[in-house]
Amino acid sequence: MKIALLSPYSEISSIGLRSISAYLKSHGIATRLIFLPLQKSYYSREDFSLYPERITENLIPLLENVDLIGISLMSHYYESVKHLTIKLKRALPKKPIIWGGIHPTVMPETCLEFADFICMGEGEVPCLTLCQHLAEGKSVANIPGIWCKSGGQIFSNKPVSMVMDLDQIPPPDYDLEENYILLSKKHLVHMTTENIHKFLGVTYWTMYTRGCPFSCTYCCNDALRKIHKDFGTIRAKSPECVVQEITAIRRKFPFIKYVNFQDDTLFALPEEDIKKFAQLYKKFVGIPFMVPGIQPSVFSEKKFDYLVASGMIRARMGIQTGSKNILNLYERKQTNEAVIEASFLLQKYTKKLTMPNYDIIVDNPWETQEDIVQTIDLLNKLAPPFSLNIFSLTFFPGTSLYSRAIRENLVHENTELNHYLNHKPTYLNLLISLFGLFKVPRWLLKLLLSKPLINTTRNFSMLHHLLYRLILLRRGMCSIATRDFSMFPPTLQLLLCKILPPHTTDVKTIGNDTREGI
Numbered sequence: 001m002k003i004a005l006l007s008p009y010s011e012i013s014s015i016g017l018r019s020i021s022a023y024l025k026s027h028g029i030a031t032r033l034i035f036l037p038l039q040k041s042y043y044s045r046e047d048f049s050l051y052p053e054r055i056t057e058n059l060i061p062l063l064e065n066v067d068l069i070g071i072s073l074m075s076h077y078y079e080s081v082k083h084l085t086i087k088l089k090r091a092l093p094k095k096p097i098i099w100g101g102i103h104p105t106v107m108p109e110t111c112l113e114f115a116d117f118i119c120m121g122e123g124e125v126p127c128l129t130l131c132q133h134l135a136e137g138k139s140v141a142n143i144p145g146i147w148c149k150s151g152g153q154i155f156s157n158k159p160v161s162m163v164m165d166l167d168q169i170p171p172p173d174y175d176l177e178e179n180y181i182l183l184s185k186k187h188l189v190h191m192t193t194e195n196i197h198k199f200l201g202v203t204y205w206t207m208y209t210r211g212c213p214f215s216c217t218y219c220c221n222d223a224l225r226k227i228h229k230d231f232g233t234i235r236a237k238s239p240e241c242v243v244q245e246i247t248a249i250r251r252k253f254p255f256i257k258y259v260n261f262q263d264d265t266l267f268a269l270p271e272e273d274i275k276k277f278a279q280l281y282k283k284f285v286g287i288p289f290m291v292p293g294i295q296p297s298v299f300s301e302k303k304f305d306y307l308v309a310s311g312m313i314r315a316r317m318g319i320q321t322g323s324k325n326i327l328n329l330y331e332r333k334q335t336n337e338a339v340i341e342a343s344f345l346l347q348k349y350t351k352k353l354t355m356p357n358y359d360i361i362v363d364n365p366w367e368t369q370e371d372i373v374q375t376i377d378l379l380n381k382l383a384p385p386f387s388l389n390i391f392s393l394t395f396f397p398g399t400s401l402y403s404r405a406i407r408e409n410l411v412h413e414n415t416e417l418n419h420y421l422n423h424k425p426t427y428l429n430l431l432i433s434l435f436g437l438f439k440v441p442r443w444l445l446k447l448l449l450s451k452p453l454i455n456t457t458r459n460f461s462m463l464h465h466l467l468y469r470l471i472l473l474r475r476g477m478c479s480i481a482t483r484d485f486s487m488f489p490p491t492l493q494l495l496l497c498k499i500l501p502p503h504t505t506d507v508k509t510i511g512n513d514t515r516e517g518i
Contacts, residue, residue, distance in 0.1 A: 034180045097116050099114075112148075141155045165235075166241070197490075209234055213232060266291050288486075290315070318359040321360070339378065343358075355387050376445070390423055395411050425461040430467070480500070
């Protein structure tokens with residue numbers, strides 16, 4: 001039995017897909033990983049385009065000798081994956097195709113119009129069972145976590161129970177033997193160490209935990225909790241397992257200089273777990289790492305102390321809004337006072353950390369002018385310096401906000417998703433963007449918040465584009481000053497690391513197997 005797993009994303013870390021591949025291999029299922037990046041990078045703000053016919057033609061030879069084709073997709077990638085699937089079905093009508101990822105999980109009926117199978121939620125166990133049933137000629141109608149359609153009937157099965165002990169799942173698969181990648185939107189080539197280096201830069205992306213204890217109404221975790229209660233349970237690998245994974249990847253790819261933990265809420269881990277991880281990481285790894293998932297309500301100075309001491313150089317915290325009304329709408333359990341306190345604590349580490357990034361959500365149709373002004377007031381009270389990630393509110397299918405927007409005719413089921421980086425060029429959004437550059441003096445802020453100005457309906461597109469680039473430039477200069485090159489596009493990471501090697505703690509055991517020491 002052999003399955004080809006396709007990733008359409010701009011980055012090739014593809015943690016979920018690589019994890020499924022590793023799990024299947026550990027149970028005797030052969031896999032082939034194919035990466036099909038269309039976007040240049042996260043910061044490109046490009047639309048998610050469709051695959052040219054030439055790419056499909058190049059894919060066919062790689063899929064002819066597999067028994068199952070799997071494609072991962074988030075909601076923004078629905079159209080491109082849909083059109084790719086239609087082309088593959090036309091060329092390989094007898095090859096079954098399974099879709100997995102957040103979008104098929106929350107919109108299974110729609111996705112079954114194009115795919116033969118849908119994987120609900122985490123895919124390791126359901127995909128293994130499906131592969132085993134297909135290989136043995138068993139019925140696939142009642143596999144937990146798998147939806148399928150036969151004879152016009154949809155077989156909808158409950159999600160499989162979550163894997164609570166994440167140490168049972170092998171580290172993400174970075175075996176290059178059966179890996180392929182799309183280069184320049186034209187050529188599919190065999191993955192090499194050089195290609196890995198080119199696309200990853202010097203940063204290894206991974207996840208320590210799964211799940212999220214919060215249920216923000218705009219987030220996919222809100223949708224997942226409705227499907228299975230265990231999606232809201234935070235599960236973690238053991239600190240030893242995490243460190244073993246990173247030491248192994250550094251032995252395989254010695255060019256790795258940073259680690260980026262893509263967890264939703266790593267700070268929700270118990271203090272003792274974070275302390276143990278920090279000790280092991282400092283002893284056996286010793287390279288800088290980033291933690292983007294900080295929620296003000298679980299922020300702890302002690303946890304922060306442990307992580308900074310072990311090599312954390314950048315943190316990102318979700319604020320989203322300063323309005324109590326909108327916090328209630330988002331069901332975010334935080335206070336402005338907690339956000340302000342956290343911002344001042346972060347400034348204790350200015351010599352060791354890159355400037356912190358804070359997330360803000362704009363373009364909320366239920367947000368009043370007063371709500372937006374309250375967000376601006378909160379930003380004015382935060383301890384400088386900081387940078388902002390400004391996101392346009394996107395109604396992701398399956399979330400509570402999506403359901404409300406559907407009911408109120410703000411969107412329809414066939415409404416195309418807006419790109420979350422393309423916020424509206426309004427005056428108040430412009431004021432929020434200013435805080436991504438500097439703390440606006442009170443006298444100037446009072447002037448800028450005068451009624452004639454905030455009531456303007458003018459379009460500020462050019463200024464928004466300018467501020468966006470200036471924010472990235474400022475963030476980049478700060479990152480260069482602290483030698484945190486992980487935020488840059490991979491090619492720039494490679495160049496900067498040659499000129500200014502990152503600060504690291506050289507761990508002498510890195511070239512050996514450290515499992516006994518751990």
